Amino acid sequence: MQKDERQRFILEKLRGDSKVATQRLADQLMVSEDTIRRDLNEMSQKGLLTKVHGGAVSSIQKLYYYNDNVIRDQREKDVIAKKAVSLLSDGMSVVISDGTTNLAFARNIPKDLKATVFTYCLPIAMELTEHPGIEIVFLGGRIEKKSMVALGLDVINKFSEIYVDLCFLGTGSIGHIEGITEGSYDVSLIKRKIVAASDKVVSLATSNKLGLRQSYSICKPSDISILVTELDPNRSELLPFSDAGIRLL
Incomplete structure (x- = not known):
């Protein structure tokens, strides 16, 4: 699957779930977690989502998301x-x-x-x-x-x-x-x-x-x-x- 297809898939998951996990995305898309992290970093820089510990949340979610890890x-x-x-x-x-x-x-x-x-x-x-x-x-x-x-x-x-x-x-x-x-x-x-x-x-x-x-x-x-x-x-x-x-x- 090409990068633009992966990122469309990630955005579609966020519309339904509001939060996605790096490991689960890697399993679903059959790519490495590093590949997913690079996608999430790029999408975060574009303002399409917000990176959090272990995955990402929708841009709306960032208004009230607390990272449990901190x-x-x-x-x-x-x-x-x-x-x-x-x-x-x-x-x-x-x-x-x-x-x-x-x-x-x-x-x-x-x-x-x-x-x-x-x-x-x-x-x-x-x-x-x-x-x-x-x-x-x-x-x-x-x-x-x-x-x-x-x-x-x-x-x-x-x-x-x-x-x-x-x-x-x-x-x-x-x-x-x-x-x-x-x-x-x-x-x-x-x-x-x-x-x-x-x-x-x-x-x-x-x-x-x-x-x-x-x-x-x-x-x-x-x-x-x-x-x-x-x-x-x-x-x-x-x-x-x-x-x-x-x-x-």
């Missing part, structure tokens, strides 16, 4: 996600903040859940488009291209106008004295508004975030209802959070 601590985040899903029930209104832990959480939300989800994170909003019972409210503003989140005064003002049952905060750092802190000033302004808009605050944090402190305060321990980590709730390093009145999952 999500650190994936196993731990999947454990956290599965625990956090137990807090959801039909009819809830929730905020899901940005971050790869929250993306893992969004991917684990049951397809039959009926809820309203507010977010300013584009990948999470797009992930939830596959859930027919979820109403997605994207609170948009200026998009930060690297993280694909909306920032700025527009987002802050929109969060000032809502009230939800739960918020799921991706957590930069959390201490039993300092509470949740964040390294980004812009994100900290948004997360403070989210806390104020939420009946209960759920912190999703891998254990390497425990006991750390960053520059900008989000909320105090007394504002945190539930802390979800990959650890067993009885672990000694979690005792100070339990003593602070925070429920552990």
Whole structure:
């Protein structure tokens, strides 16, 4: 098969599947994986698709694609996600903040859940488009291209106008004295508004975030209802959070 025929085949697969894998394409087209990689590189340069780890996605998909290969601590985040899903029930209104832990959480939300989800994170909003019972409210503003989140005064003002049952905060750092802190000033302004808009605050944090402190305060321990980590709730390093009145999952 000639190069132009291969590339037409790849584009046709992308129209149906939105994502293709290098190895599978090589098997289907009976060529080497190196040949497929060269095709994908050329097509990416032309803007016909977007190369990702192990294959390619459609040009539209690049707007919200997260490469799983660069999500650190994936196993731990999947454990956290599965625990956090137990807090959801039909009819809830929730905020899901940005971050790869929250993306893992969004991917684990049951397809039959009926809820309203507010977010300013584009990948999470797009992930939830596959859930027919979820109403997605994207609170948009200026998009930060690297993280694909909306920032700025527009987002802050929109969060000032809502009230939800739960918020799921991706957590930069959390201490039993300092509470949740964040390294980004812009994100900290948004997360403070989210806390104020939420009946209960759920912190999703891998254990390497425990006991750390960053520059900008989000909320105090007394504002945190539930802390979800990959650890067993009885672990000694979690005792100070339990003593602070925070429920552990």
